[in-house]
Amino acid sequence: MVSVTKKSRMSIQGFEFDWLGVDEVGCVALFSTAGAGYVPEPVFTDTQALEGAIDAVLALPKSTEATFAPIIRADLINTWQLVAERGLYAYDCDPNGGPYELVAAPTVPSRIEQLPPAVASVAGSVRCGFRFEANPIVKSGMLPP
Numbered sequence: 001m002v003s004v005t006k007k008s009r010m011s012i013q014g015f016e017f018d019w020l021g022v023d024e025v026g027c028v029a030l031f032s033t034a035g036a037g038y039v040p041e042p043v044f045t046d047t048q049a050l051e052g053a054i055d056a057v058l059a060l061p062k063s064t065e066a067t068f069a070p071i072i073r074a075d076l077i078n079t080w081q082l083v084a085e086r087g088l089y090a091y092d093c094d095p096n097g098g099p100y101e102l103v104a105a106p107t108v109p110s111r112i113e114q115l116p117p118a119v120a121s122v123a124g125s126v127r128c129g130f131r132f133e134a135n136p137i138v139k140s141g142m143l144p145p
Contacts, residue, residue, distance in 0.1 A: 007047040018054055018079070019043040020088075020119070021126035021143070026111040028123045029089035029132050030054065030079070031100055037093030038140035042125040053122035057115070060086045069104035080104035087114070089132040102136040109133070 007017070017033045021040070033039060043050060058079070066084035070092075080090035080103050087110025091100035109132075112120045130142055 007044060019050060019126070020053060020057075020123040021128050022112050022123045023128050023130060023132045025131055026113065027089060027109045027132050028087070028112055028115060028119070029091055029128075030057070030083045031138075032080070032090070032092045034093045034095040036095055036097040037100055038143060040126050040144045042144070045125065046122075049118065050122050053119045056119050057086055057088060058082055060116075063087050063110065064106045064108040067105045067107050086110065091138060099140070100138040102132070102138075105133070 017035075017037075017039065019031050019033075019039055020028060021031060022028050031037065031039075062085045064085060064087055066081050069078060069081035069084055069090070072078050080092065083090050084104035084106045087106045087108065089102060089106065089109065090104035092103045093100050112123055115123070126144060128138075128143060130138075135142070
């Protein structure tokens with residue numbers, strides 16, 4: 001029998017952790033904590049489903065272009081660009097905490113109802129009360145508890 005350890009706020013401190021959320025118009029974003037970013041409590045409900053949802057996004061075919069994305073070393077996977085090319089916004093946090101900053105954006109954003117049900121279910125558990133396209137900086141106070 002395999003034991004599954006549920007992730008918690010304490011267990012992710014200091015480690016990169018990605019999570020999904022949806023904005024007020026149904027667009028979806030990937031948030032990368034850089035080891036210090038705020039994570040809303042609903043994300044911890046089922047972190048195994050979250051990992052599966054992110055894998056499902058990355059398995060989708062490219063559906064659009066990234067309007068911008070960071071340039072990273074060639075030997076690393078540019079997850080932010082990959083999700084933007086699948087219609088999601090991508091935010092990253094500073095490793096010392098602080099706000100999330102938009103690091104990649106899709107030319108044509110995907111709406112939550114266009115994504116696989118497993119992705120929609122996970123992303124829909126975190127409802128952000130703002131529009132990703134209008135907020136290149138997201139402070140923790142803007143995110144749900």
